[in-house]
Amino acid sequence: MIEFTDIYKNYGDKQALKGISFNVEAGEILGFLGPNGAGKSTALNILTGYLSASAGTAKVDGIDILENPIEAKKLIGFLPELPPLYLDMTVKEYLYFVYELKKCRLPKKQHINEICEVVKINHVLNRVIKNLSKGYRQRVGIAQSLIGNPKVLVFDEPTVGLDPKQIIEIRNLIKFLGKEHTIILSSHILPEVQQVCSRIVVINEGQIVANERTEDLIKAVEGPMKQIAKIVGPETEVLKALRELPGVKYCEILGKQDTDSVSYLIESEERIDIRKALFHSLASKGYPLIGLEGMELSLEDIFVRLVTKKQEAEKKKKTIAEQRRAN
Amino acid sequence: MGAIYKRELKSYFVSPLGYIFMANFLAISGLIFSICTLQKQEKSSVSAYFLYLLIAFAILLPLLTMKSLSEERKTKTEQLLMTAPISISGMIFGKYFAALTVFAGTLAINSLNFILLGIYGSPNVPLIAANVLCLFFVGALFLxxxxxxxxxxxxxxxxALTSMDVIFAxxxxxFFAQGIEIKWLKTLxxxxxxxxxYTPFMNGQLxxxxxxxxxxxxxxxxxxxxRVYERRRWA
Structure with missing residues (x-):
């Protein structure tokens, strides 16, 4: 459905995209993951025709966005990072305007009512957009992207700035929309794309670092698991007991949390879950475990791991090639 | 283009901009009109009225277009327009024709002034018609x-300020041409x-x-x- 081939984008001397390529199949929800400034928005802006690539081709359903922009744009619904809303309009006026702008031919009233039901904005239709909360503005932004029932939906950081409840609602909405549309969801939060997307493309400094199925990517970045445990008991003995646990790679005291308990950082070997063993060991010694929380990988951790793995794989390839040449 | 034209036209009257423009236009025009034609003087001068109104356009008309595209860029709503299945020229012309409609409407209302001339005097109708027509085209250029x-x-x-500068230029x-003696440069x-x-219209010629x-x-x-928009996509 989407073919992104060898795309370069230069802003003056700065190269924002360095030849990125990826495809998205029909019906797929693709996560586009990367830190701020990685080139995510630039790539999406090229795909939607807002920007032109310095080199390379972007196609939607076989239509080149540069050669036939109007036809290609008919197939895309785009929600940029900042929803493009006219704050002086009511929600209804705005959606009717977008309907006309997109030259939509579906039955106007029925189509817009259906969209409003899906994104749950029927009760704010007559309100002026500037008076809506950020969550509702985001919903109106999603609603405008759905007008014309485009095959492809592109959402650039749709949950930024929302509260946790709104984030869950928007995620569920995207999952629901994924049943009928091909979706690209850009984000800088791994758990977000992990929950919604079937495949993830990771981009960093204008280059693709990984392009894998979500499960494979999660396995690929799995490394030592870090946990923080709150335990009541004498520090040295507890520390000794923790270090003796099978699978524990590293352990240190983080500090006293309250009068009783002490926090410990426990790092275990790759893919080893120490939680049950930890509980039994501490229980048998009479040291109550009063809290245990896992530390999620930061995006920086993920990049370091992905880049290291990529470099290792390239090194291996080089060594094999050199050995073959020597033979 | 139609959708953008309608939205833009409506936006002039959702915000105070359209009303302020019309009020200022009609007030300034009315003042010049009364000074040039209704005051007790030896000879009234409709041509002088048109000339002063033309100069007032240099300040008034950039106010109408100052937000047309700059505001879209500032609020990022241009992303909606530029990713919609419409051409850039459609977007620009939609905005332009909306401003032109507000201007033409105000010019039409302003023409009611000439009824007064008909009541109190015997105006040169072809001269007035030629001037109003020319004002419309000059306004179209300034917009x-x-x-x-x-x-x-x-x-x-x-x-707004850069537009005013260019219009005054x-x-x-x-005036530059008057001081130049090289013929071809003067003509240019x-x-x-x-x-x-504008001079031929002041003499009643179309x-x-x-x-x-x-x-x-x-x-x-x-x-x-x-071209500015096309270039920005490639920049």
């Missing part, structure tokens, strides 16, 4: 200049001068070449605005 400068910046004030060409500068192009000049010059500025 195109305003649209072009609005495409260059996201600051509405800068857009087009007026000033007439006069060709670009709005005041020189000069088609001047109308072509105003329309084609407006076309050049609108084309440049389209």
């Amino acid at each position: 195109a200049i305003g649209i072009f400068f609005s495409s260059l910046t996201e600051d509405a004030l800068i857009s 087009l007026f000033a060409f007439s 500068i006069q060709w670009f001068s709005v005041l020189d192009r 000069d088609i070449t001047s109308i072509i000049y105003f329309v084609s010059f407006a076309g050049v500025f609108l084309f440049l605005a389209v």
Whole structure:
């Protein structure tokens, strides 16, 4: 459905995209993951025709966005990072305007009512957009992207700035929309794309670092698991007991949390879950475990791991090639 | 283009901008009109009224277009327009025609002034008609200049001020030309001068070449605005 081939984008001397390529199949929800400034928005802006690539081709359903922009744009619904809303309009006026702008031919009233039901904005239709909360503005932004029932939906950081409840609602909405549309969801939060997307493309400094199925990517970045445990008991003995646990790679005291308990950082070997063993060991010694929380990988951790793995794989390839040449 | 035209036209009257423009236009025009034609004097001068109104356009018309594109850029709503299945020229012309409609409507209301002349005197109708027609075309040019400068910046004030500068420069060409003795240079500068192009209308002549000049010059500025957007996509 989407073919992104060898795309370069230069802003003056700065190269924002360095030849990125990826495809998205029909019906797929693709996560586009990367830190701020990685080139995510630039790539999406090229795909939607807002920007032109310095080199390379972007196609939607076989239509080149540069050669036939109007036809290609008919197939895309785009929600940029900042929803493009006219704050002086009511929600209804705005959606009717977008309907006309997109030259939509579906039955106007029925189509817009259906969209409003899906994104749950029927009760704010007559309100002026500037008076809506950020969550509702985001919903109106999603609603405008759905007008014309485009095959492809592109959402650039749709949950930024929302509260946790709104984030869950928007995620569920995207999952629901994924049943009928091909979706690209850009984000800088791994758990977000992990929950919604079937495949993830990771981009960093204008280059693709990984392009894998979500499960494979999660396995690929799995490394030592870090946990923080709150335990009541004498520090040295507890520390000794923790270090003796099978699978524990590293352990240190983080500090006293309250009068009783002490926090410990426990790092275990790759893919080893120490939680049950930890509980039994501490229980048998009479040291109550009063809290245990896992530390999620930061995006920086993920990049370091992905880049290291990529470099290792390239090194291996080089060594094999050199050995073959020597033979 | 139709959707953008309608939205833009409506936006002039959702915000105070449209009303302020019309009120200022009619107030300034009314003041000039009463000074030039209704005061007790030896001879009333409709031509002087049109000339002063033309100069007032240099300040009034950029106010109408100052936000047309700059505001879209500032609020990022241009992303909606540029990713919609419409051409850039459709977007620019939609904005331009909306401003032109507000201006033409105000000019039409302003023409009610001439009924007073009909009541109290015997006006030269062809002269007035030729001048009103010319004012429309000059306004069309000034609005195109305003649209072009609005495409260059996201600051509405800068857009308005630079448009005013260029419009005053087009007026000033007439005075530059007077001091130049090289014939071809003088002709060239006069060709670009709005005041020189306007002179035949002040004498009641309908000069088609001047109308072509105003329309084609407006076309050049609108084309440049389209190029600004196309270039920005590649930048």
